[in-house]
Amino acid sequence: MPETRRSTIVFALTGVILLALGIRTGVAAIAPLAPSMDLDLAMEGLPLGIIGTIPPIAYALAAWFSPWLAQKVGLETAAIAVGVLGALAHVWRGASPTFLSLFVATAVLMIAAGVGNVILPGLVKLYTPNAIGGVTAAYGTAMALSSSAPSFLGVWMADLAGWRVSLGAWAIISIVGAIPWLLVLPFAKRRGLAEAELAGGLAAGSPKVSLSKAPTAVAIMTIFAVSSALAYTWFALLPQLLIDEAGMSVEQAALGLGIFTIAGLPLSLIIPPLAHRVGWSSILTGVAAASAMAGMAGLLVAPGAATYLWVILIALGPLTFPLSLTLIGLRTSNHLSALVLSGYVNKMGYLFSAVGPLVVGFVVQVTDSWTISVLFLMAVILMEVPAIWVLARERSVDDELAERNASAHLSN
Numbered sequence: 001m002p003e004t005r006r007s008t009i010v011f012a013l014t015g016v017i018l019l020a021l022g023i024r025t026g027v028a029a030i031a032p033l034a035p036s037m038d039l040d041l042a043m044e045g046l047p048l049g050i051i052g053t054i055p056p057i058a059y060a061l062a063a064w065f066s067p068w069l070a071q072k073v074g075l076e077t078a079a080i081a082v083g084v085l086g087a088l089a090h091v092w093r094g095a096s097p098t099f100l101s102l103f104v105a106t107a108v109l110m111i112a113a114g115v116g117n118v119i120l121p122g123l124v125k126l127y128t129p130n131a132i133g134g135v136t137a138a139y140g141t142a143m144a145l146s147s148s149a150p151s152f153l154g155v156w157m158a159d160l161a162g163w164r165v166s167l168g169a170w171a172i173i174s175i176v177g178a179i180p181w182l183l184v185l186p187f188a189k190r191r192g193l194a195e196a197e198l199a200g201g202l203a204a205g206s207p208k209v210s211l212s213k214a215p216t217a218v219a220i221m222t223i224f225a226v227s228s229a230l231a232y233t234w235f236a237l238l239p240q241l242l243i244d245e246a247g248m249s250v251e252q253a254a255l256g257l258g259i260f261t262i263a264g265l266p267l268s269l270i271i272p273p274l275a276h277r278v279g280w281s282s283i284l285t286g287v288a289a290a291s292a293m294a295g296m297a298g299l300l301v302a303p304g305a306a307t308y309l310w311v312i313l314i315a316l317g318p319l320t321f322p323l324s325l326t327l328i329g330l331r332t333s334n335h336l337s338a339l340v341l342s343g344y345v346n347k348m349g350y351l352f353s354a355v356g357p358l359v360v361g362f363v364v365q366v367t368d369s370w371t372i373s374v375l376f377l378m379a380v381i382l383m384e385v386p387a388i389w390v391l392a393r394e395r396s397v398d399d400e401l402a403e404r405n406a407s408a409h410l411s412n
Helices: 006-022 031-041 046-073 075-095 099-127 132-161 163-168 171-191 193-198 215-245 250-263 265-274 280-301 307-315 317-330 335-367 371-381 384-391 397-411
Strands: none
Touching: 006 075, 006 099, 006 132, 006 171, 031 132, 031 163, 046 075, 046 099, 046 335, 075 099, 075 163, 075 171, 099 132, 099 317, 099 335, 132 163, 132 265, 132 317, 215 250, 215 280, 215 307, 215 317, 215 335, 215 371, 215 384, 215 397, 250 265, 250 307, 265 280, 265 317, 280 307, 280 317, 280 371, 280 384, 307 317, 317 335, 335 371, 335 397
């Protein structure tokens, strides 16, 4: 592999942060503008709900082909494509004359974001292999900030220039995010031939051993899936639960959702660096699971007492999300392996997370009670228990695949 220059690393780090900023702005940009958009596109009710289902489905779809795409054109070229396609989709959303046009533009935008989700761990592994925790913490924070920014700035921009400008303006971040990768491309071209040396393990795509048979890969996917399912479910349903069970007003329930959103942010900066330490990945998973279980139990037993404390404890559950992103880099041998593992984790994880809110909402609708739904979420958290044991083994996914391949050859 050619030596990476310091300037190339600086450009790549800048590109990682800007890419992370750009791929989340579209998720929450529409909801606060729905009342204004309704005059032109009839957005209230079912249409808004349909738009809300697109992200996890698009992320899962993109994860199917993203590793193949990035290996064909290169990680850096894929990052440029994410920025350019994302910018075009943002503008398209702002100019949409019909709901169908808005739906298609949003799907394109979320698929581009899904590709970004998959390639980010590979880029971090490639350019900062000795600082995976710190860089993952930085780009994870950038993703969190860009997810919340439209909620705060979108209405303000719409008041100034209309909802179409407000939706389309986020294209600026996407297109700017592509620029650093244009500067990195010369290094990427020099690296191209050297990547043939990495034709092994996950990068080779073993025909005999699938990732589902690598315990560490399954463990990382599991904590990613559980954290995503919890986050999407609570984002959608927590305010209503607080109103129904804790007797809160709409304003108090909105504050509860705000606490849920913000509570985990400081810890998300700490968790990726801690994941580097031997044994800490399983400890962090256990703490996140136990905290979320305690918070949900509190809502079931005493919803009106210390309600915001229960919310804070529940907010610790999805903290296995930044942990899983960090482990993708730590438990693989090179950036191509990280790319393939990232595709597997995103694909399976987002498929699972898309089901969570639907199941919980359906059960609440049928039973007219939150008890069974909360118990269901507690059962989902228990899926992380085997992952705690697997992660404590500190094994590399590449090593597990190599052992499986060796066993397969011996049996033949």
